[in-house]
Amino acid sequence: MSALPAAPAPTAVPFSVQIRETSQAQHTQAESSAFMSRLLGGELGVAAFRRYTEQLWFVYRALEGAADRLAGDPVAGPFIRRELFRSGALGRDLDHLHGGADWRTSLRPLPATERYAARVMEVARDWPGGYVAHHYTRYLGDLSGGQVIRSTAEKLWGFERKGDGVRFYVFEDIANPAAFKRDYRDRLDAIPADGPERLRIADECKRAFDLNTALFEDLLSGDFSR
Template sequence: MDAFSTVIRVASHEQHTEAETSTFMSDLLGGRLGVDAYTRYTEQLWFVYRALEDAAEALKDDAVAGPFIQPELMRLAEIERDLAHLRGPEWRETLVALPATEAYAARVAECAASWPGGYVAHHYTRYLGDLSGGQIIRDKAERTWGFERKGDGVRFYVFADISNPAAFKRTYRELLDAIAADDLEKQRIIDECKRAFDFNGAVFRELGEQFPMSA
C-alpha cells in the first residue's frame, strides 16, 4: 500500500495543476501583470494564513494536527512585512478579501475549530506548496519588480528557519504517513485537500477578473 503522503499528492494532482496553471498565475509568472496584481494576491494570502495561524496555539497539542504546528513554517508576520513594503504602513486600511478568499479563510477556520484532519489538509496544501512552488514566484517577483533578493516584498516565500527545505519536506511527509487517522478519515482528508486547491483556484479566477491581461 502506498504511503499516505503519496496517495494525497497523487489524488489531488489534477486540482493542484489546475490552480497552478490558472490564467492569473500564468500571467503573473509570465511578467504580463504589474506589481499591483502581485500585491493584491499577497493581500489575499494574509486572510488565509491568519485563519491557519490563529488556530495554531489551540491545535498545537492535538493528536492529529499538533505535529504539523511548527513555528518555522509560520508566515503571517512575513506577509505583514511584505504588505507594509508594498502598500505602506497603513496597509490594513485598504485590505479587502475577495469573496473567494472569504470563503477559503472561513473554511480553514471551520476546520480548525471542529475538524483537525481538515485543518491538516489545508496546512499541507498551503505550507508545503509555498515551500516548493512559492520559490518560483519569489524569483519571478525579484526579477520582474526589482525586489531585493529574499528581502521586503518577497519575505513570505523566505523560510529563513528552514536550512534544508528538501529534508524538511521529507520529514513533513513522514508526519503525513504517520497521521493518527483511519482509512475513512484519510479519505476525508484527501477530499478536503482537493477542496483546498479548488478554493485556491477560485481566488485565482477572481484575481484574473480583477487583472485581465492587457491587450
C-alpha cells in the same frame, strides 16, 4: 508436489503519496491558472502581485490563528511548526508593497478569499484532519512552487533577493527545505487516522486547491490600477 510460495502481501500506499495523487488534478489546475500564468509571465504587473499578497494575508491569519489551540491535538499538532509561520513575513511584505501606508485598516478579502478563510477556520474548529489538508496544500506549496514565484518576482519587479516584498517565500528558520519536506511527509504517513478518514482528508486537499483556484479567478477579474 510442494506448495507454491505465498504471494507477498500488498504494500499500503503511504498517506503522503495518497494525498498527493488524489489531489494532483486540482493541484495542476491551480498552479496553471490563467492568473498565475499571466502574473509570472509579466503581463499583470506588480499591482497584481500586491493584490495576491494581500489575499494571502487573510488565508494565513486563518491558518495560524488556530495554531495555538491545535498544537496539542494528536492529528494536527505534529504539523504546527513555528518555522513555517508566514503572517509576520506577509505583514512586512505588505508594508513594503504599500510604501509604509496603513493597509491593515483598508484591506478587504475578495469573495473567494472570504470563502477560503472561512473553510480553514471551520475545519480548524471542528475537524483537525481537515486543518491538516489545508496546512499541507499551503505550506508545502510555499516551500516548493512558491520559490518560483519569489525568483520571478525578484526578476520582474526588482525586489531585493529574499528581501522586502518577497519575504513570504523565504523560510529563514528552515536550513534544509528538502529535509524538512521529507520530515513533513513522514508525519503525514504517521497521522493517526484510519482508511476512511485518510480518504476524507485527501478529498479536503482537493477542496483546498479548488478554493485556491477560485481565488485566482477572483484576482484575474480585479482592477490592478490601484
